[in-house]
Amino acid sequence: MGNTVPSLFAAVVGKDPSLPFLTFYDDATGERTELSGATLANWVAKTANLLVDGCGLGPGDVAAVRLPAHWQTAAILLGAWTAGLSVTYGQPTGAGADVEFASLSAAETGAPGPADRYVLGLAPMGLPMRGPAPAGFADYVTEVRQFGDHYPGPVGGAGTEDLVERARKLAYPGGRLLIDAVAHPDPVEWLVGPLAAGASIVLSVNSDPAKLAARAESEQATSVL
Template identity: 35%
Template structure:
C-alpha cells in the first residue's frame, strides 16, 4: 500500500506532494448534470482554507470534536480531512451534544441533527460549483461564504501524531490516526480509481474509511456518483476509467 504509516495529516501532505495535478475526488450528479473534479492540489486548497478557518477563527483545541452530519459529497470530504490537519476529531453522525462544533448538510434532518451542538455551526450548501446559500439556515454560518477569506496554505500549531484521536465510530469510540489507517489498509488497490454510488454508501465512520481514507492511503482516487441507473453507472465507470464499487 502506498502509504506513510504515521498519521492522516502527514499522509495527506505526502500524497499531495506526489500527486498534485492528478484527480483525487470527482463528484458526478446524474440529476443536475454537475461534474466537479478536484485534483490533489485543488482539494488541498480547500482543506487548507478550512483548516485555517478551524485554527485561526474557531481556535479549536487538539481533540475538539467536529460533528459531521452530511451525505457523501466533495464538501463532506473536505470536512473529513481538514479537522485532522489541526489535531481535531471528525465525528460523523456522532453525539451532537458532545461535539464542540458542527457541520451539516442542507437538508432539514441534517440541520436539525446538528442543532444539538451548542458551539459554532456551519452549513454546507452542496450546490453546484460550490455556490453559497441563497438563504442561510437559521443558527448556522454559510461554510462556502466563510471559508473564502482564509488562506490556501496551512501550517498546524499542534500537528497530530499517529496516536492522536481522529475519527469517532457509531459507538462513540474515538479511533486514532494509526487505527484509521489500519482499518483502511487493503480496502483499496494501490493507485486505483474507484466509482462509488452515493446511494450505496454513507458518510459515517465506516463509509468514510471505505470511500475516502482507504483510497487516500492507497494513493488512489474516487468518483462519487449521485443517482444513475446501473447502465449509466457502468458507462460512467468506463468514461472515468474507474472500477465500480460493489
C-alpha cells in the same frame, strides 16, 4: 507511507498536485465537479484555518460532521483531521461537539449543538447558499473563503491511526477508483480507503446504476467499487 489520514493525503497529493484527485458525480442533479489534489488541498487548508483561527479549536476538540458523501465533506473531514480535531460522523445531532458541519436538511431539525455551527447547501461549483442560513448556523462556503489556502501547521491527525488501519484492511487497489456512495457511504470506504491505497477517487452519489459502466470508461477508472 504515514499512519495518519493527513499524512496519507499529503503523500497522494504530493505525487503530482495537478492531477485529478477527486471527481464528484451526483446523478440526482447532473453535477460533475473535478478537483485536482492542489485544489482539494486548498479547501482542506482553508477548513483547518477556519477551525484553528476562526473557532479557536485544536487537538482534543471534536467536530460533528452531519453530511452525506460529497467533495465538500471530504474537505471538511480532511481539514478537521489536519487541525488535530476528532470527528464524529453521521450522528443525529452535534450535541457534545465543539463545532458542527451540517447539511441544510440536518440543520433544519432544530437539534441542539455547539456555538460554532456551519451549514452546507452543497451547491454545484462550491457556491454559497442562495438563501439565509438557518438560525444559529453560518454558511460554510462564505466563511471558509476568508481563510488562507495554506495551513501553517502543525499538521495533526493523531487519533486517526485506527481509521487508517480499517482502511488498509479494505485492501483497495491503487489507480483510479469509481466508488458508488450508495454502496459505500462510510468515509473510511469512500475517502480513507482510497488514500490508504494511494488511489484517486471518482465518487458517485445518488447513482444511476445504468450510468456507472460508461462513467468508469470515461473517467478511466481502473476499478469499480
